[in-house]
Amino acid sequence: MKHKYDDHLLLSAYLDNELTDKEKEYIEKKLKTSVDLQNKLEELKKLKSLTLDSKKELPENHYFEQRVMSALLEEKPKTFFSKKWIPAFGLVAVSMIIFLSLNVNPEFFKNLIDTQKNVISNYTGNLKPLFFPSEISNEDLFNFALYEEIPLNNDENQVLKIGLDKSGKEYFEVKKSNKEDDKNNLQNFLSKLNLNESKKSKVDSLFKDYATQLSKHILIGDDNAIAINPSVWNLRKAMIADFVNLTRQLDTKNFNKLAHSFNIPVPKKYVDWNKTLDSIKTNKYIVFTPDSVFTSELNLKMTDLAELNQENLIKRNSERRFHRIDFDSVFNVQKGRIKIVRSPDFVQVQVEEIEIPDIQIPDFNSLVEIIEKSVQNQPNLNLVNEDNLNRTRENQQRRVLVLPPNDINLDSILEEQNKRLENSLKKKSERGKSNSNNQIVPEKETQNIDENDEIRLELEKLRKEIEKFRKLFRNYIQEDSSQNNHEPIILFEHIEI
Amino acid sequence: MNSENNQPEGEMEQPKILTLDDDFSIIKRFNKGEKEVFRILINRHKEKVRNIIFMTLSEIDAIDDIAQEVFITVFKNLKNFRYESQFTTWLYRITINKCKDYLRKKRVRKIFSNLDEDYDYRTEEIDENNDVRMIVRNAIDGLPDKLRIPMILRDIEGLSYQEISETLELDLGTVKSRIFRAREALRKNLEPMKKELLA
Known part of the structure; x- marks a missing residue:
């Protein structure tokens, strides 16, 4: 028996090519005559390959290096005393405080809860859309649908990116745009289609619907709070789906010509994804403030917001800046967990297990290619990596928000928005004039x-x-x-x- | 120390001698004060380290935290690195030790916490995705650490017995026998599915 065990042990190492010449010679000689050993070798080979096949793919972490370097930079030498004893003193102090408070003031916890509520309403009370519908151009929306980026501030070239990484994890990012100027994508694409004015206006109204939707999804407050509706990821997908649906419907011939070699999926029936999305949208926003992160139900009435005139908008343009979230922490929010990790170039906020409405929107992977083809004569074009689009749905429960650590200058963003609004108001009044004529x-x-x-x-x-x-x-x-x-x-x- | 250390500093930055940028020369630069080159080491080895952690723990949440600890430990101890064995062997040893620490803490924590908190996502995947890979994966995860880790390092990460022996600080003979015992134990775990899997 022992002899057999030894032979099998040798076989296992033989399989790994880890035998000495002498051992190898011995086992090969034995293998020739023993059916039992031959079977055992086959079995071991199979086990080895099963083990290798069981390997799960781990998505690459592109931010890892920055994360480690930042952790290294921020690590401060700690003295023996502080390392060992401060937590203990802290614990004692906290328990003393709780103990005394309970004795002296039984209302302690009630007050604490009330204070928390006040803090939340302070932050959520004055939230307004980051973009008003009139501030977002069709071109911006189209580029958002394609590249997941929407410009915040042209002067500093900042964009808000609402994307998915290779593994399908959602994230937010405020960053400098590294893309070349790609204006006129929409215009170029539409010029490939044979659309008359009324058809064009249908496309316009589609974008107007989405502009309204988008403005409801991202809010900012006077206190530098940012609130994001988690269904914004669905919104982007819905926008592409609706855009493809509509343009195909308007000019099937040319669209199919463009789409011919790209395997665009053809849904059996027309679905208005925007409406579908609206009907299942959650009112629970994730709110990021300079000192906390929480989820909160917000009921936003666009009619109320429409009453905001330009004066109110200018009020938004106050002296404040968005303070960086400068803490590494894990927050437990209702039915979820938010983890904040710092790095020199951004702050990453991973939002885990937040309930996000899930709808099956067709993935129009090939649209980007079509746009690329239709505008390929534009030298400055830079298209997104296709890998981003071929993602799995595996990690849908994790959401990531990334903000640059340097103070985000909300002033300049707001200024930019005000400029845009002014322009659009000007345009509107010009249109009004020609209208009255x-x-x-x-x-x-x-x-x-x-x-x-x-x-x-x-x-x-x-x-x-x-x-x-x-x-x-x-x-x-x-x-x-x-x-x-x-x-x-x-x-x-x-x-x- | 070595001849390449005598090269003028300006030359070290020339791309033409990038071929010299093996781990040792990067560590030498690091130890001469170029702390910034640590980035190269991170980028070169982060995915392998993350994968070893992933395969060892079968847990996605803890990977980056542990990998960060690994590289911080490396950073702090790189000055003591002796150029006797491969850098990767040393790196993987630290990685495996951090994983072991984590598993030990987790076991202690499990005693004090209820099951909900430590929900094992592997079981969820098995229910949903009853395919061969998952069954094998689950069977591997069921092996004791001392058998599982050498087998993973060999069959998945492709380390040699010598590297495994240095990484885990075990005799070569022990590595050989543990890998074999791991395969035997895996075979037993897969026995109910023998027809489908081992045919």
Whole structure:
């Protein structure tokens, strides 16, 4: 028996190529004649390969190096005394305080809870959207849908990234944009499709819906609190899905031509993902404040917010800055856990097990490729890594928020937003003027905007035609004067009267 | 010390001698005061360290905390590094020791806490995903640490017996026998599924 055990032990090492020449010679000789050993070797091979196959893939941690370096930088030499005794003194002190408070003041805990409630309402009381719908352009929304980034502040080139890493973990990040300027993606893509004005306005109204949605998902407060609705990740996916649905519906032929080689999934029936998303959206926001993190139910009425005029918006532009969250901690929030880890370049907030509504939105992996193809003549384009899109749904329970550790300057972000708002208000009033000239009295605001857009586009077209006419006319005079032959001039070829 | 140490400092930064950037030369630079090169060591070895922790603990939550502890320990002790064995052997030894510490603490904690707190996500995956990989994984996780760790280092991480012996500070003979015993124990754990798995 012992002999057999030894042989099997040798076989195992033989399999690993770890025998001495002598042992190897011995076992190979024995293997030739023994069926039992041959079977055992096969079995060991199988076990070895099963073990190797059982290896689970661990997603790479790109921030790990920064995390370690930052931990090293911040590690302070501790004296023996502080290391060993401070926690003990602390514990004694805390128990003394609790003990005394309970004796002296039985209301202690009740007060403590009330204070906590007050703190929460202080932070959540004045939350307003980071973007108002009018402040987000269609191009911004489209780029958000594609690249997960939305510009916060053009001067400092800061963007808010709401993304998923390779393993499918969600995260937030406020960072400097490292992408080249990629304006006009949407315009370029739409130009590949044959859309008339009314179809274009349908696309516009889709984006308007999403602008409203997005503004509800990210809120900021006077006290430098940021609140994020966890369904914002779904929102981005829904936006791509809806955009694909709509554009395909509007110009099936050209869309299919574009999508032909990219395996775009074709849903059997049309689903309005925006509405689906709205119906299951949670009101529970994750609120990040300079000194705490918690979840809170917020009921946001867009009608109330719409009443905010520009004056109120300027009030937002106060002296305050967003303080970095400068603590490493784990917070237990209702039904979840939030872990904060610092590093020199950002603060990472991992949000675990927060309830996030889950809907099955088709993953339009190939849309980015289509856009890439359709705008490939644009030299400055830089597209996201496809790996980001081919993620699994395994780690859906972990959410990560990343903020840069340097104070985020909310002032400049707000200034930027105010500028945008001013511009959009200006545009609106200009549109209003042209509107009154044409004596159209809209019944609803959305209709008003749609029709204004139509008029604006018509005017733009007319302006271009006039310019073209001028140019042609100038050429015609020149050519005429040099007595050359010339082509007949076609004027107003696109104008439908 | 060695001939490469005599090179002028400016030359050390030239990309053309990047081939010299093995672990030893990086450690030498570190010990001469270039603390910044520690980043290179982290980046070069972080995934292997994280994977060893992952395979040893089968727990995703603790990986980065433990890996961070590993590299901090390395950082503090690199000045005492003797260039006798591979840097990786030393690194993996620290990693395995940190894992053992963690497992020990966890066992102590388990005695004092109820089961809910230490919910084992492995069982959840088995219920959901009843496939071969999961069954094998579960069987491996059921092995005692002293058998499981050498087998994982060999069959998954691809270390040689010599490296395992240095990492775990065991005799070569012990490593050989533990790996074999681990395979035997795994075979026994998989016995009910023998037809499907070992056919």
